Amino acid sequence: MANLTTNLNTENHPFNEKLILKNPVMPASGTFGYGVEYAEYFKLEKLGAVVVKGIAPFASHGNPTPRVAEVTSGMLNAIGLQGPGIDKFLKGEEYLPFLKQQNCPIIVNIWGKTVEDYVEVAERLNEEADALTAIEINISCPNVKEGGVAFGTDEKLAYTVISKVRAATNIPLITKLSPNVTKIAPFAQVAEDAGSNMISLINTIPGMAIDIKTRKPKIANLTGGLSGPAIKPIAVRMVNEAYNAVKIPIIGMGGIMTGDDAIEFFLAGASAIGVGTAIFADPMAPINIIDGIDKFLDSEGFGNISDIIGQMGK
Amino acid sequence: MANLTTNLNTENHPFNEKLILKNPVMPASGTFGYGVEYAEYFKLEKLGAVVVKGIAPFASHGNPTPRVAEVTSGMLNAIGLQGPGIDKFLKGEEYLPFLKQQNCPIIVNIWGKTVEDYVEVAERLNEEADALTAIEINISCPNVKEGGVAFGTDEKLAYTVISKVRAATNIPLITKLSPNVTKIAPFAQVAEDAGSNMISLINTIPGMAIDIKTRKPKIANLTGGLSGPAIKPIAVRMVNEAYNAVKIPIIGMGGIMTGDDAIEFFLAGASAIGVGTAIFADPMAPINIIDGIDKFLDSEGFGNISDIIGQMGK
Amino acid sequence: MSVRQNGEIINNNLLYNDYYKVDFYAPEITKNAKAGQFIHLKIAKLEDRILRRPFSICNVSNDGTLTILYKVVGKGTEHLSKLKKCDVCDIMGPLGNPYSPPLDDEIPVVIAGGYGAASTYLLLHNSQQKGYLLLGGRSKDDLILVDEYKKTGSTVLTSTNDGSYGHKGLVTELIPDVLAKNKGKKLRFYACGPMGMLMAVGQQLLKEGFDAELSLDHLMCCGVGACFACVIKVKANNEDGWRYARTCSEGPIFKASEVYYG
Amino acid sequence: MSVRQNGEIINNNLLYNDYYKVDFYAPEITKNAKAGQFIHLKIAKLEDRILRRPFSICNVSNDGTLTILYKVVGKGTEHLSKLKKCDVCDIMGPLGNPYSPPLDDEIPVVIAGGYGAASTYLLLHNSQQKGYLLLGGRSKDDLILVDEYKKTGSTVLTSTNDGSYGHKGLVTELIPDVLAKNKGKKLRFYACGPMGMLMAVGQQLLKEGFDAELSLDHLMCCGVGACFACVIKVKANNEDGWRYARTCSEGPIFKASEVYYG
């Protein structure tokens, strides 16, 4: 048994007990609902943290259907951030109140159509600051017209939204970056400069699939975000580029299916990892990945997960 | 038997007999060598055109090895444009002189480290203008430090290199675009504005893979370009975005393995398609894809390939 | 209580044209399964397709046998049809909400189309009250489980679009007759089949003053309510008058009166 | 002349620890195959890995049987080891240049390591002149085909790093003895094995005044010279003194004197 304890604090930020996780594995936002949906399959406390689907100040329908399509070694989705809105999230039985009883660190992914929306959700989350480990600012959803990826592909907008959210809350912040840029490093730096305590990447990559019989797009929204093993090499590359650009911890994700996949991300520079599409293939994926990481560390003679972070040789 | 004749002329450019191909299928540059390597497997004249690997004014070693790595449903490569240089290409037995005897349209992919390099190759190719169907300007190779992708991710540089090559030759031009940009449409427009007669996309997407046992990158160059089925949804999306932005014909590529895959690209707006990585899986892939396109058109009752180009419904 | 378990294939055979039947040994799942629920299947050895496929639970038995009926429509089902005895698939289930069985004084009327008939078999099989199965399809080849349904003691009426078997026309055209024959009796309606058919059935019955339990399957991804891929519109007390409900976890059974026909 | 053909598996068995032998029926390929050439194999049903794998042609027979020996090292070879009689793989071959057979007055000396021994078997098997096989490995388990080589009539000398079989040490340490015993005779050297071993063999022999044919395999992609994935440095008349040559089409056999040791 290697030591999987994951410390997501950085020197230049105030030390926060809550940012020490028992392991570096968490679901990727949007693939794990609000936690309750998978609680039948394993105890949520086994996870490094639970990350919930994007929360806005308002309830939202999301996009028309079909919203998902399977593609080779991956999937496209354009859910479009259907969600209950902050009020229901804070009070509704199956949302935060349920999670608070699970003895598991909670990370809330947030989004909005305007900068003010982001600030509003962050402020409302202050009501539950004690219960929350971090807020993940989603500036990279490719599936909503307003907000989302518009913020994630423009350095100035990204700086504005992150720094305003920073001003609105003391809860640790994660900025979720968009892969849909020529260079990821400047965006990682913007997040660091604007006061984000961590970054997470990658979100999905815009893609399209066409049903050749009906000649219609397989996603009603026309395009959807590509996720799954297909994008892993792109994600590993971006994590490594970000790692070389910033000092804040990185939560890496994109196509992680196994413990071995996760190890690639750690070597590239991730301090923790997110498991998304793999959960649809197997709800036990996060647990199997924790085991797989542990086995790898043991068999290669590493005592701590921190021993391999960023340790890619030449 | 549907009519696969592919007309790559556009109204606002002088009509060119040579741009009428017998079918819309060609190998993607760099995956078919100089044609001679596959001539044992099928007659090259069966192809819509042959596209050769990137030619520079100079011979070049390319990158150190390992240069390729297999990943889920795809591969990474960082060949780094090893090549004989323009002199040898024009005169060497196994290069252009061989191809000229194959009764097949010839497209020469070119690259350079500077704008002058591009212009120089284009000028040298004028010597063989009669033998050539088109020049494909590669401004999107992710694997060479100078030139390559630097031109393909900066609109001004792209405009400069394309317009200077345009001034240097009357041979029809294809500009090969980089997928490594936030929006592809502006680059498609730049190519059109700078006088390119066609565009081709996508080139490979930068990615990384790490050998977790040795903890070294699987590609000596650290990153390599991702190709194969994994990138198909991204390619289809970009072809469609480009189709909505320009009037010049599009040669679509990225992960095409079957005739059905090709049909997706036609529906998205491609007038012709390139077959790359699939050739490594099966040298007969281009021929099987031609057959597959024909079968689809027949079974769905289309008489001409042109009937389906851009005909994606809502 | 739904679980994930490995289910070994006991047998996997072509049943009719394009329709196959597969039996898994999956006792953890069968022990809780109810009519109308579904399983979410990871098709073994289908390596470049990573998502699961949902299938209605067609039958279960005390010895742990879980039966599903499937139609080969794409890469996954084609691959499934080639798996053999002893191959093992990873199965999640039972998922979703079951049909509510008919009350003691109710006559069950099931309207089914295509593979929808797989979803309702257990309902009539387990029902004390004999009732009706109205089974529709494009042609004879789409009418599955006719003999099995007859054995449940319920009356089987069939229709095909091309008239190759039973009434020529839509399955909804069989409803008036059943209503006429059962005037004054308490009927309880269930339906499963293609979306178009379900919408027609729901609206027709609502007009006649009946409600119905519709099994609305939709393209699924997680199968447990986490991803919001599988939603359909149901009536809601909000500005729009509707909200998107997840067919996997809030369904797949919805009341015809709940559905938003907009 | 190389072709692409479907090869049906005749049998596929574990031979030694981790080493398997597979026989394909592939008459179009066997009819042109020569010692030192290789095939490029698309492993059937390995859907999420799309590239081919190169394997040395170990043996061919007149009835169209193509034999390869392979070590399970990763996903592809593991998958291959699970294929069964009657499974069909798509094969390209024969590819690459063969060894040049020893002349009538030459004694062949083959130095092989690991699965390299598969590449040189046909050479000694077909050779009129009996010679030597110097076979090295990390331990006993890596020494393959010892009995088969003995049957060719050539002398088999072995070494293992751990001393578990034959000489304890490197295979190159067996060379001086052979040279000593054959003073004045014409020797022709061949070698196939891991890159490190080949570089050592090449340099040692060049120093002794001999050349050798080295089979330099490298990670391959197209297998036919089209992609430039598989290159190694060979001496060249240019500024740098070397160029990258494609092991698939310009090799896999290179003269030790051609290789650039830089």
Ligand SMILES: Cc1cc2nc3c(=O)[nH]c(=O)nc-3n(C[C@H](O)[C@H](O)[C@H](O)COP(=O)(O)OP(=O)(O)OC[C@H]3O[C@@H](n4cnc5c(N)ncnc54)[C@H](O)[C@@H]3O)c2cc1C
């Ligand atoms: C709750 C539920 C119960 C189901 N029960 C059965 C059953 O008992 N028997 C049976 O044969 N099928 C059933 N289905 C449909 C079955 O899940 C699909 O046919 C299957 O997923 C197709 O997989 P594929 O890989 O073969 O097809 P793909 O190649 O993925 O797709 C082929 C075609 O099938 C369509 N399709 C894919 N998934 C679904 C889906 N979930 N629902 C409807 N159409 C789909 C696609 O849009 C496409 O047109 C059920 C679906 C749901 C949601």
Ligand SMILES: Cc1cc2nc3c(=O)[nH]c(=O)nc-3n(C[C@H](O)[C@H](O)[C@H](O)COP(=O)(O)OP(=O)(O)OC[C@H]3O[C@@H](n4cnc5c(N)ncnc54)[C@H](O)[C@@H]3O)c2cc1C
């Ligand atoms: C000309 C030639 C002849 C060969 N002959 C034989 C043979 O007769 N018997 C045999 O067992 N193997 C032979 N090999 C090696 C064989 O091709 C690889 O072992 C095989 O491709 C590995 O596939 P995999 O999917 O199992 O491994 P992967 O999962 O792809 O890789 C596993 C490990 O094997 C390494 N590897 C992958 N491909 C090669 C390669 N082409 N050469 C060397 N290492 C590689 C990888 O770097 C990695 O470390 C030959 C290779 C070449 C180029």
Ligand SMILES: Cc1cc2nc3c(=O)[nH]c(=O)nc-3n(C[C@H](O)[C@H](O)[C@H](O)COP(=O)(O)O)c2cc1C
């Ligand atoms: C169905 C689905 C819904 C998602 N919803 C969200 C979301 O609400 N917020 C967010 O930041 N990312 C969302 N994502 C992106 C994932 O969190 C993750 O970044 C991405 O899927 C890549 O990881 P993967 O390949 O492991 O799935 C979603 C992804 C999927 C597949």
Ligand SMILES: Cc1cc2nc3c(=O)[nH]c(=O)nc-3n(C[C@H](O)[C@H](O)[C@H](O)COP(=O)(O)O)c2cc1C
């Ligand atoms: C090994 C390899 C070498 C390539 N070399 C070139 C090249 O020289 N010039 C170029 O424009 N594109 C080159 N490409 C990119 C392909 O032409 C094509 O754009 C890309 O691979 C996507 O198509 P695919 O998925 O069908 O392979 C190369 C791709 C591969 C895999």
Ligand code: FES
């Ligand atoms: S399939 Fe994921 S919510 Fe229904």
Ligand code: FES
């Ligand atoms: S493997 Fe492609 S050139 Fe050798």
